[in-house]
Amino acid sequence: MNHDDLHHDDSRDDSRDPADARLRLALRGLRRDAPPARDLWPELATRLARTSQHATAPARPRVWVPALALAASLLLAVGLAWQLRPAVAPDDPARLIQREAQAMTREYRAALYELERSAPPPAASPVTPALHELDRSAAQIRTALGRDPDARFLLERLRKTYAQRLALTQRASLT
Amino acid sequence: MLTATVTAWLPETTRPEPAEPSPADADRGLARAAATGDLGAFETLYRRHAGRVHGVIARLVGYHGARAEDLTQDTFVRAWQALPQYRFESAFGTWLHRLAVNTALMDLRASRSRPVFDADEDALADIGATDSAGHGTALGLDLERAVATLPPRARAVLVLYDVEGWKHEEIAAELGMAVGSSKAQLHRARGLLRARLGDFA
Numbered sequence: 001m002n003h004d005d006l007h008h009d010d011s012r013d014d015s016r017d018p019a020d021a022r023l024r025l026a027l028r029g030l031r032r033d034a035p036p037a038r039d040l041w042p043e044l045a046t047r048l049a050r051t052s053q054h055a056t057a058p059a060r061p062r063v064w065v066p067a068l069a070l071a072a073s074l075l076l077a078v079g080l081a082w083q084l085r086p087a088v089a090p091d092d093p094a095r096l097i098q099r100e101a102q103a104m105t106r107e108y109r110a111a112l113y114e115l116e117r118s119a120p121p122p123a124a125s126p127v128t129p130a131l132h133e134l135d136r137s138a139a140q141i142r143t144a145l146g147r148d149p150d151a152r153f154l155l156e157r158l159r160k161t162y163a164q165r166l167a168l169t170q171r172a173s174l175t
Numbered sequence: 176m177l178t179a180t181v182t183a184w185l186p187e188t189t190r191p192e193p194a195e196p197s198p199a200d201a202d203r204g205l206a207r208a209a210a211t212g213d214l215g216a217f218e219t220l221y222r223r224h225a226g227r228v229h230g231v232i233a234r235l236v237g238y239h240g241a242r243a244e245d246l247t248q249d250t251f252v253r254a255w256q257a258l259p260q261y262r263f264e265s266a267f268g269t270w271l272h273r274l275a276v277n278t279a280l281m282d283l284r285a286s287r288s289r290p291v292f293d294a295d296e297d298a299l300a301d302i303g304a305t306d307s308a309g310h311g312t313a314l315g316l317d318l319e320r321a322v323a324t325l326p327p328r329a330r331a332v333l334v335l336y337d338v339e340g341w342k343h344e345e346i347a348a349e350l351g352m353a354v355g356s357s358k359a360q361l362h363r364a365r366g367l368l369r370a371r372l373g374d375f376a
Contacts, residue, residue, distance in 0.1 A: 033226030130285035
């Protein structure tokens with residue numbers, strides 16, 4: 001099997017440790033074709049029969065760069081909006097965390113709306129299940145925050161989930 | 176044209192055999208046909224590349240058979256969808272390989288988002304660790320099984336760098352991490368592997 005232009009570069013930043021070298025050599029040996037244990041084609045053909053190909057005509061011509069720039073700015077906005085949140089009297093940290101979560105969620109929803117408006121994702125994409133999982137995760141975290149409003153680490157978790165969701169939405173619109 | 180005219184007059188026995196298309200040329204022709212909806216051409220592409228696609232996905236997901244098969248199917252579905260927009264700027268095999276890696280990594284990221292916490296990564300890191308008597312408990316594991324026990328992100332970096340030959344910059348971009356994190360994950364993965372395979376230490 002032709003492995004094309006992928007190749008190993010021995011000049012890379014590998015250590016000169018002989019044990020490391022033996023390990024790397026053994027790992028290279030793992031790079032081999034491994035056909036599936038069963039023929040996947042019949043199932044695959046059934047799926048393909050229900051799957052339409054993307055139109056050749058550029059329905060959304062060259063939105064790549066603007067969409068990427070927009071997504072990057074929106075991700076930044078979600079992070080900045082949280083970090084530049086207005087100072088609130090520190091006497092009620094639980095209430096503060098709740099307000100931060102609400103503000104972050106508002107920023108996230110506005111960012112998602114803008115992203116989907118500028119580069120509408122396909123109705124069904126391979127990443128759709130992952131998008132739904134992220135939505136479920138975000139909902140779980142918001143519920144957990146409602147139960148445990150002191151848990152600041154959940155706020156950071158929520159921010160990461162929103163950022164992942166925006167990045168994946170942007171990726172879906174490009175596939 | 177001139178060549179065709181001359182060879183048409185050559186005796187049967189002296190005519191040059193038509194050159195076999197190279198695998199890359201054959202792929203290109205099949206891909207062009209498949210891009211127009213030719214399912215037969217796509218099946219041929221599947222038969223030619225299923226082993227390579229399934230191989231890299233299996234390595235990335237830790238040789239989890241059913242998951243690797245599902246992701247192999249997903250890769251070919253994505254390829255079918257995207258073929259009309261494939262620009263032939265790289266060899267079809269390279270494009271498909273990238274798509275397979277991307278599909279496996281998307282699944283890895285989605286898996287990470289399922290639980291709210293990342294405890295599974297740390298739990299996995301302890302599998303096969305040195306036992307209390309100081310002996311590697313995984314001495315009997317072969318290399319594939321040892322790789323399969325690595326935490327998902329460390330395994331992905333190790334497979335892409337040490338097995339597939341990617342650069343840290345490419346891995347970092349694909350996994351959405353810093354280049355330094357990719358290097359750190361590689362160091363961690365090699366250390367865990369050496370600990371599990373005593374004869375390499």
